[in-house]
Amino acid sequence: MTGTVEKDPYTTDEMMTVAASRELRDGAVCFVGIGLPSEAANLARATHAPDCFLVYESGTLGAKPDVLPLSIGDGVLAEHADSVVSVPEVFNYWLQAGRVDVGFLGAAQIDRFGNINTTVVGPYGDPKVRLPGAGGAPEIAASAKEVIVMLRHTSRAFVEDLAFVTSVGYRHGGGSRQELGYSGGGPAVIITDLGVLRPDPETKEFVLTALHPGATVEEAREATGWDLKVAGEVDSTEPPLDEELRVLRKLRARTERARGTRA
Amino acid sequence: MDIGQDESQSIVSRSQDSGVRKAGKIMSLREAVAEFVRDGDSVALEGFTHLIPSAAGHEIIRQEKKDLTLIRMTPDLIYDAMIGMGCARKLIFSWGGNPGVGSLHRFRDAIENGWPEPLEIEEHSHAGMANRYVAGASNLPFAVLRGYVGTDLPEVTSTIKPITCPFTGEELMAVLALNPDVTIIHAQQADRRGNVALWGITGIQKEAALSAKKVIVTVEEVVEKFEARPFGIVLPSVAVNAISIEPRGAFPSYADGYYDRDNSFYEAWDPISRDRDEFRGWMERHILGVDSFADHLRSIDTEEAAR
Numbered sequence: 024m025t026g027t028v029e030k031d032p033y034t035t036d037e038m039m040t041v042a043a044s045r046e047l048r049d050g051a052v053c054f055v056g057i058g059l060p061s062e063a064a065n066l067a068r069a070t071h072a073p074d075c076f077l078v079y080e081s082g083t084l085g086a087k088p089d090v091l092p093l094s095i096g097d098g099v100l101a102e103h104a105d106s107v108v109s110v111p112e113v114f115n116y117w118l119q120a121g122r123v124d125v126g127f128l129g130a131a132q133i134d135r136f137g138n139i140n141t142t143v144v145g146p147y148g149d150p151k152v153r154l155p156g157a158g159g160a161p162e163i164a165a166s167a168k169e170v171i172v173m174l175r176h177t178s179r180a181f182v183e184d185l186a187f188v189t190s191v192g193y194r195h196g197g198g199s200r201q202e203l204g205y206s207g208g209g210p211a212v213i214i215t216d217l218g219v220l221r222p223d224p225e226t227k228e229f230v231l232t233a234l235h236p237g238a239t240v241e242e243a244r245e246a247t248g249w250d251l252k253v254a255g256e257v258d259s260t261e262p263p264l265d266e267e268l269r270v271l272r273k274l275r276a277r278t279e280r281a282r283g284t285r286a
Numbered sequence: 287m288d289i290g291q292d293e294s295q296s297i298v299s300r301s302q303d304s305g306v307r308k309a310g311k312i313m314s315l316r317e318a319v320a321e322f323v324r325d326g327d328s329v330a331l332e333g334f335t336h337l338i339p340s341a342a343g344h345e346i347i348r349q350e351k352k353d354l355t356l357i358r359m360t361p362d363l364i365y366d367a368m369i370g371m372g373c374a375r376k377l378i379f380s381w382g383g384n385p386g387v388g389s390l391h392r393f394r395d396a397i398e399n400g401w402p403e404p405l406e407i408e409e410h411s412h413a414g415m416a417n418r419y420v421a422g423a424s425n426l427p428f429a430v431l432r433g434y435v436g437t438d439l440p441e442v443t444s445t446i447k448p449i450t451c452p453f454t455g456e457e458l459m460a461v462l463a464l465n466p467d468v469t470i471i472h473a474q475q476a477d478r479r480g481n482v483a484l485w486g487i488t489g490i491q492k493e494a495a496l497s498a499k500k501v502i503v504t505v506e507e508v509v510e511k512f513e514a515r516p517f518g519i520v521l522p523s524v525a526v527n528a529i530s531i532e533p534r535g536a537f538p539s540y541a542d543g544y545y546d547r548d549n550s551f552y553e554a555w556d557p558i559s560r561d562r563d564e565f566r567g568w569m570e571r572h573i574l575g576v577d578s579f580a581d582h583l584r585s586i587d588t589e590e591a592a593r
Contacts, residue, residue, distance in 0.1 A: 057386065080412060081334050081487045093549055094385035095360075096335030098542045101486050107517035110334060110359070110490040111420050114413040119432055142409075147442050153397045155389075157411040158360075158381035162433045191436040203436045204457065282549050 033263050035216040036175075037271060038235045040066060041263040043127075043173045043214040051124040052076045054117075054163050057095050059173050060127035062274070065091060069270045078117060080159040082108040091278040099281075114159070118166050121206050126167030128160055128190070130174045132182050135228050135249050137172065137192025137210035139164065140185040147187060157189050164190035165203075169211040176215035182248040193227035200227070217243045219260065223252070233258035311480065315504060315530035315579070319345040322500045322527060323354075327467040328378075330357035330498065331364065334489025335385050336542065339472040340364050341504050341535035341579035347371045348574060357466055359415045359490055360385070363538070363555050366392040367573070369405060370565055376406040378464070380415045387552050391559040401562065408443055414461045416490055418445075421463035422497030428460040435459060469498035472536045473521070474543055476505045477512060480523030485515040486542025492519055501525060504532040506544050532579055551586075 043063035047053060049072040055064045057079075065088060068075050077086045081095040085105030092100050101107045108116075117123060131154050132140040141160060145151030164170055170192075174180055192210045193200045200209050209227075213220040219233035231243050232254045244251050263271075313321075323329060323346060331339045343364035346354070355376040358365055362385060368374055370392030382393050396405035410418070417429035430449060435457075440446040445462035471491045473484040482503050484491060495501045503526050512520065534541075538551035558568045571589070576582045 081336070081489060083487065093547055093552075094335040096333070096337075096385075096487050096489065096540060098336065098486055098540055098546070101517070101542065107487060109416075109488060109492060110412065111416040111493060114416055115431075119413070142438075147438075150398055153382075153394045155383035156379065156381045156409050157437075157439065159412040161411040161437055161439070162413040162431075165433050165435075188436070188438045194436050200436075205432065205435070 039216040090281040126163035139190040142187040160190040165205040173214040176217040176246040318528035328355040330466040332494035336487040338539040341532040366390040418464040419493035422465040482521040485518030504535040
């Protein structure tokens with residue numbers, strides 16, 4: 024260290040997690056996927072949204088993990104949960120019944136209307152890359168009142184044409200999602216490591232509405248496989264607060280320690 | 287093999303006809319797999335990343351079962367191993383990965399390159415699979431759900447079809463019932479009468495067991511009496527054909543109340559399974575070359591200690 028002031032004391036992934044966590048309202052019933060969504064949701068629960076109700080697809084309702092789960096079946100999700108139900112119950116009685124306010128999803132690929140591919144890259148019958156598949160995502164995308172998507176911003180992920188539609192966003196844009204008869208409202212926001220995209224109210228095409236500190240419009244365009252539209256006025260995301268970073272890093276450190284002792 | 291409920295006979299009467307549905311009986315896992323799992327069967331080894339029946343998967347590999355239709359919502363390491371060893375003709379699933387680590391390399395190699403043999407796939411969402419088991423357990427031909435509409439899944443999966451509600455005219459999706467020939471699950475405990483207790487995250491195990499024609503359960507231990515536990519379930523002995531005692535039988539996954547996930551094994555599986563020869567060599571040393579799951583655990587411990 025030469026004594027110069029560190030200008031960028033957080034990573035772009037930390038900024039993405041913090042930005043996503045801020046989207047979660049206190050008290051919301053939130054259906055959470057493992058990985059980045061789980062980290063963001065638990066950061067929210069440990070900061071501004073202590074009463075958000077986390078639902079994991081393994082059937083844990085009101086989960087309060089003190090470390091991040093290693094997988095969806097991690098006992099830490101059941102330990103302090105308000106209830107633990109079967110997988111059919113969590114999908115049928117909770118998600119499909121409209122009891123979930125916010126669905127938190129990751130994605131391998133996404134298009135301009137927020138449709139998601141987690142199935143395959145290349146032709147289905149002769150795939151270049153076989154991805155894990157649908158998991159719980161199609162019904163979260165269908166039935167959660169709104170969906171928050173978070174993924175790193177790269178031109179491999181933000182594509183013009185999806186190889187496969189695993190989960191529906193705004194389909195072909197405009198009113199085309201409504202024709203599908205789903206109760207859920209669709210993706211409200213896409214949070215990346217560069218910025219924030221929100222759907223145009225009419226066309227439902229995702230538009231760059233905010234940039235994280237240090238990121239540029241050019242960078243975001245470069246990392247998007249379609250001609251990315253940019254809002255007239257692009258907001259600047261507030262950098263992570265000291266409190267947010269402290270809580271996030273403690274959560275990660277606790278998780279790492281737990282992984283070490285479990286091994 | 288009989289995946290769908292395509293006959294009007296109930297699951298239970300069919301199994302009783304074949305004389306196998308007696309009160310749960312304790313036998314070795316080798317005997318249970320030899321007696322109940324036949325080449326060409328549809329077999330579900332369920333566990334929603336908790337209580338994974340790993341010991342049973344190894345026994346299937348050791349007995350060189352072939353042409354199986356493997357069913358599992360979340361195929362993971364043990365399915366990767368069975369696929370890589372050529373046990374499977376087809377996989378019915380909703381999410382295939384090494385949870386928290388990355389890809390399943392044997393699963394991908396089979397689908398992308400047809401190694402060691404082509405693998406037919408039938409894929410659903412979790413909600414679709416869960417409802418297929420519910421329909422199977424309920425002796426119904428199909429289940430109905432709100433989902434799949436607008437996705438590409440119905441185009442590639444023939445067991446998803448649109449259906450019109452006869453009361454409202456609303457269009458919904460139907461998924462074909464699942465009735466595995468055999469379901470295998472791992473549970474914490476059995477009692478001496480052959481009842482089975484599971485607790486913690488119990489996932490889809492009850493539905494998978496009750497939809498099957500034959501049920502094998504591996505358990506951590508046999509106890510005199512179950513304790514009451516919040517959110518625990520008991521599978522009565524009349525729904526179980528065989529019980530095998532396999533301590534640590536869900537390794538490397540969790541068994542709530544007994545052990546946590548061995549995360550280092552999940553990470554180690556990535557290099558073990560990435561290369562075909564490395565994988566074969568490991569399987570020969572640690573699964574084919576041992577007699578039981580207990581021996582397997584000793585053999586990986588010994589290799590680890592020698593490092």
